[in-house]
Amino acid sequence: MAELVFFSGTMDCGKSTLALQIDHNQRARGREGLIFTKLDRAGESVLSSRLGLETTAVEVGDDLDFWDAVVEQLTAGGRVDYLICDEAQFYTTRQVEQLARVVDEMGVEVTAFGITADFRTELFPGSRRLIELADRVEVLQVEALCWCGRRATHNARVVDGVMVVEGEQVVVGDTASARAGVVEYEVLCRRHHMRRMNSRAALAASPTPDTLPFDLDACPLPPRP
Numbered sequence: 339m340a341e342l343v344f345f346s347g348t349m350d351c352g353k354s355t356l357a358l359q360i361d362h363n364q365r366a367r368g369r370e371g372l373i374f375t376k377l378d379r380a381g382e383s384v385l386s387s388r389l390g391l392e393t394t395a396v397e398v399g400d401d402l403d404f405w406d407a408v409v410e411q412l413t414a415g416g417r418v419d420y421l422i423c424d425e426a427q428f429y430t431t432r433q434v435e436q437l438a439r440v441v442d443e444m445g446v447e448v449t450a451f452g453i454t455a456d457f458r459t460e461l462f463p464g465s466r467r468l469i470e471l472a473d474r475v476e477v478l479q480v481e482a483l484c485w486c487g488r489r490a491t492h493n494a495r496v497v498d499g500v501m502v503v504e505g506e507q508v509v510v511g512d513t514a515s516a517r518a519g520v521v522e523y524e525v526l527c528r529r530h531h532m533r534r535m536n537s538r539a540a541l542a543a544s545p546t547p548d549t550l551p552f553d554l555d556a557c558p559l560p561p562r563p
């Protein structure tokens with residue numbers, strides 16, 4: 339029976355890599371599918387992994403209708419066994435509802451991938467609807483790590499080395515950028531996200547440049563805004 343599955347987690351935990359692997363394995367067995375993405379860092383209509391692999395994909399604009407996209411493919415004589423949907427946090431709630439309908443009424447397997455929450459720890463609309471509707475929500479096996487060694491569970495936005503907690507929900511970016519003024523992201527454990535202690539702040543607070551404060555008491559709480 340077809341399912342709507344949501345692979346969810348922080349940035350940099352291997353979601354796009356898994357999306358490419360699932361597509362590869364399906365194709366290797368003669369199954370045919372459609373690949374979708376939205377606002378991938380590598381550019382329009384590309385699904386890219388930090389491991390260096392990428393593939394072309396359909397760019398999901400706000401007016402794309404998944405039901406219509408599948409019908410169009412079938413009408414043109416194509417087959418659609420599955421959909422791979424990356425960066426699904428950016429999809430609209432209506433689009434996630436269309437995905438559920440594609441599963442239930444067309445029997446097409448839909449696997450979606452996306453970050454759960456934004457830099458303020460608030461759910462993205464697409465992720466919220468996927469959590470509400472998915473048959474299964476899966477956490478990836480590969481652990482992205484906080485600088486302290488704990489499993490990373492949250493995404494921090496960093497500008498010029500400083501963690502920020504205000505701004506637009508959507509700003510495309512990567513987990514490391516050397517360019518000044520450019521938004522970058524760092525994955526953190528909850529403790530360090532709540533303390534607003536990214537790796538740069540931890541380094542500044544450590545007694546020597548080589549020692550990060552693994553002792554939580556050594557991490558000062560930032561002043562309340």
Ligand SMILES: Nc1ncnc2c1ncn2[C@@H]1O[C@H](COP(=O)(O)OP(=O)(O)O)[C@@H](O)[C@H]1O
Nearest residue numbers: 348349350351352353354355356387388389480
């Ligand atoms: N040079 C590398 N060698 C081995 N693994 C790497 C390398 N660079 C990135 N990775 C792996 O790729 C993962 C990120 O994969 P990606 O699919 O781009 O993540 P996501 O889509 O979740 O943001 C990292 O967690 C790490 O395991």
Ligand SMILES: Cc1cn([C@H]2C[C@H](O)[C@@H](COP(=O)(O)O)O2)c(=O)[nH]c1=O
Nearest residue numbers: 349350453456457493507508509510511
């Ligand atoms: C936390 C957060 C992230 N984003 C953007 C940054 C990236 O372009 C994508 C996530 O991509 P990945 O393949 O999972 O690394 O989301 C954002 O726009 N807003 C945020 O708060």
